[in-house]
Amino acid sequence: MPILVQKYGGSSVKDGDRLRAVARRIAESRAAGFDLVVVVSAMGKTTDQLIALAHSVSTKPSSRELDMLLATGEQTSMALLAMALGDLGIPARSLTGWQAGIQTEAYHQAARIEAIDPARIHAALSRGEVVIVAGFQGVSRDGEITTLGRGGSDTTAVALAVALGAERCDIYTDVPGVFTTDPRLVPEARLLSEVTYDEMLELAHLGAGVLHPRSVELAKRFDMPIRVLSSYEDRGGTMIVRTLSNTSGAHAFESNLETGRVVTGVARDQGIARFTLTNLPNRMHILSEVFNLLEKAHINVDIIIQSLRPEETTEIAFTVQEEDAPRVLEALNTSQHPDFQAVRIMYETSLDKVSIVGSGMVSHPGVAAEMFRLLTQAGIEIKMVSTSEIKVSVVVEAKDSVRAVKILHEGFHLDSAEAVHSFEQNG
Numbered sequence: 001m002p003i004l005v006q007k008y009g010g011s012s013v014k015d016g017d018r019l020r021a022v023a024r025r026i027a028e029s030r031a032a033g034f035d036l037v038v039v040v041s042a043m044g045k046t047t048d049q050l051i052a053l054a055h056s057v058s059t060k061p062s063s064r065e066l067d068m069l070l071a072t073g074e075q076t077s078m079a080l081l082a083m084a085l086g087d088l089g090i091p092a093r094s095l096t097g098w099q100a101g102i103q104t105e106a107y108h109q110a111a112r113i114e115a116i117d118p119a120r121i122h123a124a125l126s127r128g129e130v131v132i133v134a135g136f137q138g139v140s141r142d143g144e145i146t147t148l149g150r151g152g153s154d155t156t157a158v159a160l161a162v163a164l165g166a167e168r169c170d171i172y173t174d175v176p177g178v179f180t181t182d183p184r185l186v187p188e189a190r191l192l193s194e195v196t197y198d199e200m201l202e203l204a205h206l207g208a209g210v211l212h213p214r215s216v217e218l219a220k221r222f223d224m225p226i227r228v229l230s231s232y233e234d235r236g237g238t239m240i241v242r243t244l245s246n247t248s249g250a251h252a253f254e255s256n257l258e259t260g261r262v263v264t265g266v267a268r269d270q271g272i273a274r275f276t277l278t279n280l281p282n283r284m285h286i287l288s289e290v291f292n293l294l295e296k297a298h299i300n301v302d303i304i305i306q307s308l309r310p311e312e313t314t315e316i317a318f319t320v321q322e323e324d325a326p327r328v329l330e331a332l333n334t335s336q337h338p339d340f341q342a343v344r345i346m347y348e349t350s351l352d353k354v355s356i357v358g359s360g361m362v363s364h365p366g367v368a369a370e371m372f373r374l375l376t377q378a379g380i381e382i383k384m385v386s387t388s389e390i391k392v393s394v395v396v397e398a399k400d401s402v403r404a405v406k407i408l409h410e411g412f413h414l415d416s417a418e419a420v421h422s423f424e425q426n427g
Contacts, residue, residue: 175228370412
């Protein structure tokens with residue numbers, strides 16, 4: 001029988017009632033003719049509670065012992081779900097990450113999967129059992145329990161689907177799929193039947209919490225279809241694939257690309273800080289100095305803009321997460337480079353990043369211009385801009401970001417199932 005991998009997040013297994021509901025859903029999939037491998041997260045807020053518990057007994061718990069502790073959250077979920085399936089008369093076997101053959105690098109808290117030996121899973125499937133695997137965890141070559149960091153259960157599920165040659169990987173969450181934007185901000189947001197891997201990667205990096213980017217990167221590399229759907233309701237969900245079909249409803253790309261949708265969605269990333277460094281000598285080693293300091297402090301930099309100034313000086317502006325702003329200042333102030341001593345450092349907080357994403361943007365010029373026109377017409381100041389082939393991002397004041405999302409969603413006709421590429425007529 002074909003293998004189907006399903007993943008259920010923390011909200012889907014948060015209590016006994018939800019676990020029993022998941023068990024019934026698994027039973028339906030099994031009756032449809034699939035061999036089932038199910039990956040589970042820890043129940044509800046268990047991981048956060050375990051972290052708080054660790055800090056209640058230790059001011060600085062070691063990463064190794066944290067991994068030992070946090071791994072128990074998923075183990076609780078897997079055992080309880082196996083019991084719930086047993087009550088339905090369905091044979092099930094729960095496996096920890098290391099029992100499932102998930103080998104990782106020797107790095108605690110954010111390990112990456114190196115290999116999977118699926119022999120034990122295949123053996124259980126051959127006996128007619130549903131296999132329940134604890135997500136978020138594995139084991140290093142030297143036998144140390146590791147955890148995979150944020151989005152680890154999504155990554156576990158996709159990696160297992162690849163290793164097992166599964167038909168697809170279904171990710172069950174508390175939302176029915178991927179929307180054109182956050183429906184809490186724009187009630188008219190529509191559920192998308194399909195998005196591409198590239199679109200989903202951009203949306204995931206931009207704060208859309210449906211999937212973690214690592215899992216999407218893995219699915220893209222091995223061409224593993226992902227379906228995102230709700231564990232609370234029966235709707236079709238969103239398929240994440242390499243190429244959009246011609247039958248994906250409002251998001252279809254017809255044979256004539258001119259009639260296809262150009263913008264897939266609008267995303268908002270909150271809590272951005274913008275740093276501006278002025279009076280820098282216009283020399284490459286200064287740029288290297290700045291970003292080496294930030295790298296050593298493990299600070300992720302997003303948008304970077306360099307501007308040449310008179311008298312052979314340059315200005316650098318870049319964005320980071322607002323929570324990292326104090327560490328950026330601390331890192332930059334450690335520089336002992338003589339050319340860095342006259343540098344002036346300024347920063348601004350209370351900013352958000354608003355982005356439009358769509359694979360159709362590759363072949364349609366003028367998308368950025370229309371975005372800027374819509375925002376400027378609404379009196380929204382654009383502080384920084386970043387572009388890629390399928391994304392345009394702007395940094396705006398936080399107080400304007402929700403309004404910007406609504407304006408762009410309406411301006412690019414994402415609230416209309418029948419709308420096609422038409423912004424050129426609006427300019």
